[in-house]
Amino acid sequence: MNVYHGVEKFQFNSKNILTIGTFDGVHLGHRFLLNRVNALSKKNNGVSTVVTFDPHPQLVVAHENRGPIKLLSMLDEKIELLSRFGIENLYIIPFDVQFANLSPNEFIQYYLKKSIGLLGVVVGHDHGFGNARKGNITTLFDAFAKNSVWVEQLGQYTHDDNLISSSVIRKLLLDGKVVHANEMLGYPYSVKKQVVLGNKRGRQLGFPTANLDIANSDKLIPGSGVYAIKCNLQGKAHIGMANIGTRPTFGDHETSLEVHILDFDGDIYGKDLGVQFIIKIRNQIKFENPTDLVAQLEKDKIKVRTILS
Known part of the structure; x- marks a missing residue:
């Protein structure tokens, strides 16, 4: 072209x-x-x-x-x-x-x-x-x-x-209705951003995450919640789960996009990561303690494998 x-x-x-x-x-x-x-x-x-x-x-x-x-x-x-x-x-x-x-x-x-x-x-x-x-x-x-x-x-x-219109699709994505939005797009909605250093809290919990830099961007980020996602790293397809929100369990207030890639533990800081949103699996939840959060993440991981494997 x-x-x-x-x-x-x-x-x-x-x-x-x-x-x-x-x-x-x-x-x-x-x-x-x-x-x-x-x-x-x-x-x-x-x-x-x-x-x-x-x-x-x-x-x-x-x-x-x-x-x-x-x-x-x-x-x-x-x-x-x-x-x-x-x-x-x-x-x-x-x-x-x-x-x-x-x-x-x-x-x-x-x-x-x-x-x-x-x-x-x-x-x-x-x-x-x-x-x-x-x-x-x-x-x-x-x-x-x-x-x-x-x-x-x-x-x-x-x-x-x-x-079908762009404004309708934007609203669907902001409401977390990515399946319907993807049907109207004709392909999975994706966000590609650079992986930046986070607080490494996910790694401490046994769920290392890639933190995407979504600050000061005109790109639409779907509504808060946990999503089943697909991504590609070094030519290899991966599945995972993405959390969008303010991490209420830890009292954070800034919205973040964190991606846990299943069966992957490489160093991708500073690299661009493209994430395809497939389906929202649950809303954001404030847990009483990190142990309850980890228990839910284990359930989320099983659900993601069931949906995408």
Whole structure:
């Protein structure tokens, strides 16, 4: 996949058949669009293309009644996913306040017509673009009415009669409903972070953990609880359990992500660890003492082996 990051690096191509969006998570709804773009590109000797933005617009422009957004996919993850699903050209537009203030027609003229080029454009059922998302399918039809560019809008995509969106998936993950979230994503949700030194309390309890650095990150961390997880170390697949929370048994207040990898005791400090969340097995519990905690961890380990082995 060709990746063009920044307008000065864009390569104009009149054969681009493109779709536009943030594509956070590249979920099944997004892939409904991508599949159509791929099919049209193949049929018309075009080039399957995505136009996206970095950083995510909601990290730049405040929205009423919305708190700070956390992302399902960081830029490197989004690039990997789009490449995996067959996209040939990816144009990444730096999103800032100046860009946010462009009118829909300014975006079409400068970016789509002049800088990127296109043979066709496919958008989702609720697509909006330009300042305050004032641009819509009618804007696109009007802009390309005199050009040999076709415009297509797809219908609403649902999974098991449920509407799929990045915001719905974020809420599911924050509620610990990773199984449902993974179904909508079409793959296991994952977090990849550097392993940092912790207080080594897990090792003292007989359950050494890899502490992932989740501070000051825009990546969404699932809700508190204990999860069955999968990970890969040095090319070998492992299973384990992850605890997300404040470690109430020990009076801690800062949220942490700790991973106990079953049948592994290597030194991975300073290395990046990718963790796939498979299912939440229980809520966070405050135990009366460390002995009770260890007894529960033993039960958790058995449950994880049963689920993932």
